[in-house]
Amino acid sequence: MAKQTDNYFNIDGILATQEKIPCKVELPIYRLGYLDSSSDSDDLLPGTKLELPYWMARGLCSRRRHIVSIEMPKQYREGYREILTADATVVDLHQLGPYFYSFGTDLLNFDHPEVNDIAKCLIKTMQTRIRTIMDSSQNSFKLDTSSITSKLDEMEKHLFNAGQHGLTEFQKWETRETEKLVTSEMVKKHRKRKRIMMETS
Amino acid sequence: MFAEKALELIRELKRCVDGTMSPYNEDAVRQVLDEMKALFEHNQRDVSAAVAGESELYSSVHLRHAGLERNKRCLLAYLYNRLENIKKMRWEFGSVLPADIKYNLCEQEVQWFNKYNKMLANYMRSIGDAGGLDLTQDMKPPKTLYVEVRCLVDHGEFETQDGNILVLKKNSQHFLLRSECEHLIRQGILEHCVH
Amino acid sequence: MSSDTDEMGGDTEEEVMTAAEVLEKLEEAWLNEKFSPDLLETKTDLVECMLEQITAMEENIQRAKKGDFKISIHRMEIDRIRYVLSSYLRIRLKKIEDFTAYILHQESQRKEEDSPLLSPEEYKFAKEYQTSVEGHFNSLALRHMPANSQTLDHKLTVIQPNLDNYIFLRVNEDTQGILIEEETLDTGEEIVDLEKGDQHIMRYRPLAPHVASSAVSLI
Numbered sequence: 001m002a003k004q005t006d007n008y009f010n011i012d013g014i015l016a017t018q019e020k021i022p023c024k025v026e027l028p029i030y031r032l033g034y035l036d037s038s039s040d041s042d043d044l045l046p047g048t049k050l051e052l053p054y055w056m057a058r059g060l061c062s063r064r065r066h067i068v069s070i071e072m073p074k075q076y077r078e079g080y081r082e083i084l085t086a087d088a089t090v091v092d093l094h095q096l097g098p099y100f101y102s103f104g105t106d107l108l109n110f111d112h113p114e115v116n117d118i119a120k121c122l123i124k125t126m127q128t129r130i131r132t133i134m135d136s137s138q139n140s141f142k143l144d145t146s147s148i149t150s151k152l153d154e155m156e157k158h159l160f161n162a163g164q165h166g167l168t169e170f171q172k173w174e175t176r177e178t179e180k181l182v183t184s185e186m187v188k189k190h191r192k193r194k195r196i197m198m199e200t201s
Numbered sequence: 202m203f204a205e206k207a208l209e210l211i212r213e214l215k216r217c218v219d220g221t222m223s224p225y226n227e228d229a230v231r232q233v234l235d236e237m238k239a240l241f242e243h244n245q246r247d248v249s250a251a252v253a254g255e256s257e258l259y260s261s262v263h264l265r266h267a268g269l270e271r272n273k274r275c276l277l278a279y280l281y282n283r284l285e286n287i288k289k290m291r292w293e294f295g296s297v298l299p300a301d302i303k304y305n306l307c308e309q310e311v312q313w314f315n316k317y318n319k320m321l322a323n324y325m326r327s328i329g330d331a332g333g334l335d336l337t338q339d340m341k342p343p344k345t346l347y348v349e350v351r352c353l354v355d356h357g358e359f360e361t362q363d364g365n366i367l368v369l370k371k372n373s374q375h376f377l378l379r380s381e382c383e384h385l386i387r388q389g390i391l392e393h394c395v396h
Numbered sequence: 397m398s399s400d401t402d403e404m405g406g407d408t409e410e411e412v413m414t415a416a417e418v419l420e421k422l423e424e425a426w427l428n429e430k431f432s433p434d435l436l437e438t439k440t441d442l443v444e445c446m447l448e449q450i451t452a453m454e455e456n457i458q459r460a461k462k463g464d465f466k467i468s469i470h471r472m473e474i475d476r477i478r479y480v481l482s483s484y485l486r487i488r489l490k491k492i493e494d495f496t497a498y499i500l501h502q503e504s505q506r507k508e509e510d511s512p513l514l515s516p517e518e519y520k521f522a523k524e525y526q527t528s529v530e531g532h533f534n535s536l537a538l539r540h541m542p543a544n545s546q547t548l549d550h551k552l553t554v555i556q557p558n559l560d561n562y563i564f565l566r567v568n569e570d571t572q573g574i575l576i577e578e579e580t581l582d583t584g585e586e587i588v589d590l591e592k593g594d595q596h597i598m599r600y601r602p603l604a605p606h607v608a609s610s611a612v613s614l615i
Contacts, residue, residue, distance in 0.1 A: 031247075339478050380471075
């Protein structure tokens with residue numbers, strides 16, 4: 001099943017695939033030693049350990065190629081998995097992420113022994129946290145949400161905002177505010193920016 | 202690390218909040234294309250050598266190829282997402298872009314806006330047999346036939362469907378058919394007064 | 397609807413529907429289009445019918461005496477119909493823009509006897525839109541890229557609607573034997589029967605053909 005961030009043009013998809021993976025060089029990679037900032041060598045020699053972004057690691061470690069081998073990043077390893085199993089709702093997934101789910105799902109593409117456990121952990125974490133996110137999105141007012149959203153991963157933030165949006169739309173409908181025709185948000189913000197620019201010039 | 206400049210373009214997009222567009226980053230785009238050229242040339246050299254027998258160079262080729270693909274993806278995504286914003290502008294601002302927004306677009310983006318405008322107009326005109334349907338109107342479900350509005354800025358003369366001529370002077374109030382002034386409300390020229 | 401505009405002819409093959417019935421069908425098409433992830437079959441006959449209805453009502457307004465109460469009724473009805481029509485076509489346009497290559501490909505694979513996905517005008521727009529976007533990519537990026545990178549890899553860049561989205565639906569006709577989960581190593585296949593009047597939330601993919609046949613409506 002494809003996820004939205006797999007879309008070639010999706011900004012979050014690109015940012016999520018930039019997340020780093022610990023790698024070990026298996027075959028020599030000549031003339032690209034400069035990618036390892038900690039070494040002076042012209043080449044990346046077998047045994048070298050370095051962190052590479054997911055998109056690069058994926059190109060070098062697949063069924064067809066084994067130029068590097070990978071380790072799962074620590075936030076997906078057993079230690080953190082146990083923390084999440086204990087109580088996922090208190091964990092700061094923005095810090096562990098911010099693309100915890102998206103990157104985590106991408107990691108499942110690697111042929112690695114921990115893949116099944118990671119998959120289970122992702123599902124369990126999401127199931128546990130979703131309830132709290134849903135409840136808080138339906139019960140908070142716009143003002144104090146940053147303390148809630150600051151601990152959410154990007155996907156959870158989207159969900160939270162969708163929940164908030166639904167809530168405000170419903171409230172507007174209840175108070176008949178939806179009947180009022182309004183200036184387009186874009187136009188309003190544009191006017192505001194223009195006014196600020198003119199005042200400061 | 203490869204594609205760092207390309208990633209900057211994406212970060213730039215992520216930073217832009219609804220309604221704003223940063224100036225077209227011609228500099229960064231050129232640097233991305235330059236990096237792609239360099240990666241390609243290094244690869245050509247290594248592939249020739251590999252084919253001639255130095256097969257251990259293939260690992261480097263794969264790595265640079267990944268870098269090429271990444272640069273390409275970031276650059277295309279940069280262009281694509283900016284087009285999405287430009288489209289949004291057509292639907293929110295109308296067929297004329299405010300000058301300061303236009304300033305942030307590169308020439309080809311301005312041309313694309315005009316093309317989109319034209320395509321859209323042609324399509325809307327072709328709906329049905331009788332002159333078409335303006336899809337940029339009627340954005341919200343109609344609640345009332347007439348609306349009371351207050352004018353926010355001087356907008357000159359306005360002819361109603363019934364043939365009356367009104368002067369839309371700042372702060373003047375009018376009672377108009379919703380359908381004929383909805384777009385003026387969305388543009389911030391009139392304000393809908395509800396009681 | 398007023399007695400002036402009671403009967404409205406649809407296609408010669410279809411039975412004659414009243415304008416009210418056409419509007420109801422249009423509203424159903426509108427909601428289905430709104431809630432389905434992919435583009436549904438075009439309903440140009442409904443659109444054209446309602447546009448003719450609007451024209452007829454506008455003529456009535458011109459003919460009527462100034463101050464006649466009928467004018468307001470007609471005007472409100474016109475506003476309402478125009479809103480549904482515009483919204484319906486806007487939703488379709490957005491999908492056409494989001495999934496241009498995918499939709500054009502689907503349309504090219506369509507068999508003669510199947511209903512078209514796009515109206516002729518939408519098809520024209522889709523083609524022009526695709527050309528303009530690809531042309532834009534080409535002029536600013538692709539043609540400046542190294543030789544092997546100058547084309548769009550369609551496997552990567554074609555964006556598809558997510559047919560696994562969940563949707564709310566109302567069952568219009570009893571429908572048996574819908575396969576909603578295929579057999580896997582861990583679970584057996586899951587087949588459901590839907591009863592008229594039921595409301596459910598389900599994945600869109602297995603329901604798609606039943607939306608097209610009006611057996612279910614999206615809400």
